[in-house]
Amino acid sequence: MAQSSYFVPATAKWPIVGTVGMFIMMIGFANWLNMGPTGPWLAAIGGAIIIAMIFGWFADVVRESRAGLYNPAVDASFRQGMIWFIFSEVMFFAAFFGALFYARMFAVPWLGGDGTGAMTREFLWPEFEATWPTHGPAELGGDFQTIPGFGLPLLNTLILLTSGVTITLAHWALKKGQRAALIGWMIATIVLACVFLSIQAYEYVHAYRDLGLTLGSGIYGSTFFMLTGFHGIHVIIGTIMLIVITIRCAMGHFTEKNHFGWEATAWYWHFVDVVWLGVFIFVYVV
Amino acid sequence: MANASTAHHDDHHDHHPTGLARWLFSTNHKELGTLYLIFSLAMFLVGGAMALVIRAELFAPGLQLVNPEFFNQMTTMHALVMIFGAVMPAFVGLANWMVPLMIGAPDMALPRMNNWSFWILPFAFTLLLSTLFMPSGGPSAGWTLYPPLSLQGGNSLAFVILAIHLMGISSIMGAINIIATILNMRAPGMTLLRMPLFVWTWLITAFLLIAVMPVLAGAVTMLLTDRFFGTSFFNAAGGGDPVLYQHIFWFFGHPEVYILILPAFGIVSEIIPTFARKPLFGYTAMVYATASIAFLSFIVWAHHMFTVGMPLGAMLFFMYATMVIAVPTGVKIFNWIATMWRGSMTFETPMLFALGFVVMFTIGGLSGLMLAIVPTNFQYHDTYFVVAHFHYVLVSGAVYAIMAGVYYWLPKWTGHMYDEKLGKIHFWWSTIWVNVLFFPQHYLGLAGMPRRIPDYAVQFAEFNMISSIGGFMYGFGQLLFVYIIWKCVRGGEKATAQVWDGARGLEWTVPSPAPLHTFDTPPLVDDKVAVHADRLT
Numbered sequence: 001m002a003q004s005s006y007f008v009p010a011t012a013k014w015p016i017v018g019t020v021g022m023f024i025m026m027i028g029f030a031n032w033l034n035m036g037p038t039g040p041w042l043a044a045i046g047g048a049i050i051i052a053m054i055f056g057w058f059a060d061v062v063r064e065s066r067a068g069l070y071n072p073a074v075d076a077s078f079r080q081g082m083i084w085f086i087f088s089e090v091m092f093f094a095a096f097f098g099a100l101f102y103a104r105m106f107a108v109p110w111l112g113g114d115g116t117g118a119m120t121r122e123f124l125w126p127e128f129e130a131t132w133p134t135h136g137p138a139e140l141g142g143d144f145q146t147i148p149g150f151g152l153p154l155l156n157t158l159i160l161l162t163s164g165v166t167i168t169l170a171h172w173a174l175k176k177g178q179r180a181a182l183i184g185w186m187i188a189t190i191v192l193a194c195v196f197l198s199i200q201a202y203e204y205v206h207a208y209r210d211l212g213l214t215l216g217s218g219i220y221g222s223t224f225f226m227l228t229g230f231h232g233i234h235v236i237i238g239t240i241m242l243i244v245i246t247i248r249c250a251m252g253h254f255t256e257k258n259h260f261g262w263e264a265t266a267w268y269w270h271f272v273d274v275v276w277l278g279v280f281i282f283v284y285v286v
Numbered sequence: 287m288a289n290a291s292t293a294h295h296d297d298h299h300d301h302h303p304t305g306l307a308r309w310l311f312s313t314n315h316k317e318l319g320t321l322y323l324i325f326s327l328a329m330f331l332v333g334g335a336m337a338l339v340i341r342a343e344l345f346a347p348g349l350q351l352v353n354p355e356f357f358n359q360m361t362t363m364h365a366l367v368m369i370f371g372a373v374m375p376a377f378v379g380l381a382n383w384m385v386p387l388m389i390g391a392p393d394m395a396l397p398r399m400n401n402w403s404f405w406i407l408p409f410a411f412t413l414l415l416s417t418l419f420m421p422s423g424g425p426s427a428g429w430t431l432y433p434p435l436s437l438q439g440g441n442s443l444a445f446v447i448l449a450i451h452l453m454g455i456s457s458i459m460g461a462i463n464i465i466a467t468i469l470n471m472r473a474p475g476m477t478l479l480r481m482p483l484f485v486w487t488w489l490i491t492a493f494l495l496i497a498v499m500p501v502l503a504g505a506v507t508m509l510l511t512d513r514f515f516g517t518s519f520f521n522a523a524g525g526g527d528p529v530l531y532q533h534i535f536w537f538f539g540h541p542e543v544y545i546l547i548l549p550a551f552g553i554v555s556e557i558i559p560t561f562a563r564k565p566l567f568g569y570t571a572m573v574y575a576t577a578s579i580a581f582l583s584f585i586v587w588a589h590h591m592f593t594v595g596m597p598l599g600a601m602l603f604f605m606y607a608t609m610v611i612a613v614p615t616g617v618k619i620f621n622w623i624a625t626m627w628r629g630s631m632t633f634e635t636p637m638l639f640a641l642g643f644v645v646m647f648t649i650g651g652l653s654g655l656m657l658a659i660v661p662t663n664f665q666y667h668d669t670y671f672v673v674a675h676f677h678y679v680l681v682s683g684a685v686y687a688i689m690a691g692v693y694y695w696l697p698k699w700t701g702h703m704y705d706e707k708l709g710k711i712h713f714w715w716s717t718i719w720v721n722v723l724f725f726p727q728h729y730l731g732l733a734g735m736p737r738r739i740p741d742y743a744v745q746f747a748e749f750n751m752i753s754s755i756g757g758f759m760y761g762f763g764q765l766l767f768v769y770i771i772w773k774c775v776r777g778g779e780k781a782t783a784q785v786w787d788g789a790r791g792l793e794w795t796v797p798s799p800a801p802l803h804t805f806d807t808p809p810l811v812d813d814k815v816a817v818h819a820d821r822l823t
Contacts, residue, residue: 006471008393011303011311015402022452023409030413033514057398073470080466082327088458088500095504095534099519107527115597124522140518170537215515219525222517226508248759 002035007069014057021049027222038278058244062261066253075260082264086271089234093275096230100282102174106131108219111137126272135218144221146210147203149284163192166272167242167266177256179249190268192238200232231272231279238272241265288770296326302802314802315382318404320699322379323692325407327768329371330685332415334761336364341757343740344750357740358426359418362427365429366446369546369748370453371411373680376688377549378403378460381488384695385464386480387747387793389718390809392475395466404458410452417442430535431506432516433520433528441755442584444514447506454499458529463496465490473792475811480574483566483790486573487552492578494541494548497584502538505531522728529594534586547647547679550687551618555642556791557694558622561637562629563788568621573615575621582611592663596639601660608658614650619648633711639690641684642717650678653728668738671731682717689716690769696771700798702778708770722756 025046030089032039064070070078110117112130121128125137133146170185186233207213215225245265254262294424305309307488312318339360343351352360382400387394417424422440425431436443470487472481483487508530511517518524520531551572559566566572588596590605596604624646631637653675657663696704726749733738735746742750781798792811796804 006392008397009313011307012313012398012401013311015398016310016405019401019409022455023413026413026448026452026709030448033444033510034441041623076470077466080470081396081399081462084462084496086457088462088496089495092504095508095537097499098501098534098537099508102388102530102533103519107522107530110523111522111525116595121596134525136521136523138523139418140521141516213512215517218518222508222511222519222524222526226511228516238619248295264419267703271688276381
């Protein structure tokens, strides 16, 4: 480790900008939730500041990286940072998967009289039968239908898995220095990502308009929309990352050996992919 | 960063910004460590003031000073401020200052993110504390925010949840930085098993933080959507379950209590060998014990909620798993005592606080074992016995270790020795009154006094009065701590690089005060400079 030249910037102006942006956005969002008239505006201003911060911060890092200020030790720190960030994201999804498993394994059967829940059922909801999917004994949100797993969701699974292949082909092209092939496979990946997102958007509209399935459809609607929704948000973030690094590929920022910004995006994309497999199996199929 | 390309590590010593800009834009681990510690001290005083409101109201039966709603806001906010604002940032501040010095690194691995993780905190706490001034008041359902109660409060809930999100983001980034620093920035020769124990405990703590802070984020997000977007996670009418929240929350919450204590173990493991003038007994066992505690912390969460009505098998599992934690913890206490055995002990203030930690943390640990037993837990649950238990491990445990660490490293930070006489007075004053404060709460709890209530039956009057007197004496005594720090920063006897004659490790090889940049060129670590040298072959 050549630590003698470990890069430590003299000052950092972007973090405090980001903090102020987050602060304004959170105040705005909280006001919004409480029907405050300024809420949406503050949230938008905060969001804009955060976007500016991300743009400026990454621009600095890209500039420094291209100026050769980062030695292998700095590169290793970035790798560590990305790995543990993805791990934290995995744990965030784990909370929602945990909620789904608990509801299906315990909460709903107990409401149906299983285990020690017999008297709860007797006194509160004697007609409730534990089934899945369910919107609970009070039938919140009214009647609904679910989206069958082996239809569009299966197609979406194949699309995301294919995008995992195309990004790997892009990586091979990158490592061989074939920029045209690299950009081609990157664009293919982005197209697949956009198709996935379009199908998800169509599915949401279909669920709300035709199937009666909403966020308010009891525990099924809650887990369905929160898991697919948070996954979708991550796909959107990943797609933006893919677009940015494709532009950087076109600008010739990456070399065969030195392309961690690219790799971090690919790692993130694979993470989104793997989470989808969990969503597909446990939300749609089982 | 206009001149990013010139802002290279080697040539920025000259144009370091001054004034507010120095602190707002700093990327230096020592400056950010200082900010963390000052912020934590401020929050300690804010949270302490809330505790004094609680103790003042409980001084005598009946409602005297505050209305019950405000009392509930105080118990909720006191916990949130002390956990997320005082203890956690204090440990991160100590890690910022000491981990790079201990492993021979020039700075933290990700210096800009280090700045970000700190500066989020003052803003997050502004958001949190501002709820006290809102028409509906602050959160009042307890820091655990159990639904359905927490969902029935006023419009402050959204602010509280978003503030918790900000704190979580800060903690996760701080933890990522610490892991990356420890795994990636060690000087040549600083192998994992040569690392000081404070570094080891922080490595494991950082892992816990990254694993569970997102789970808390998930839990409070579900609260938010249940309250504002019509989901039914914690609503039985929709097929959800309020108990689900408790499971998710405590899956975060139990590792969280080890996040609050593992770095304390690390600090005490640094201090006791120094003042016993003997290397730490059972270094490797300490490392494995820490890792075991961290692992077990993930499979014991439901002992916080035995009374919700779980299946018998679950209660048995969580009871036994909880009791197993006593084994690695016992290893640690045994090792600390064995380190002192036949040592040439002296009792400077850091050592006094470390010894106070060992004794009083053990008391708290043993009451924890009592709480782990399901049948007795049914009796103790939500009583003052629980309050006594976790204050013994948190105040006379975690906070004592932080203070021990501050006295231990203050000469290294400031270049001056603190006032030893005042330090000893601070220790004895605190130790007497902290026991007057919390010990009677054991009896109150065993006699059946519930926690989180502003009024109580008259048979609890005496012990409550004693406890309140202890609280006020302990609380105001901490102003002495602030004075000692202030005095030490201002001046005092010059500290040598070595500071303590029994101290070993890289941090004692740099001058006192430690210059802004240390280990620009990494030191070579061999058995002679390694802390646990004699253990290695």
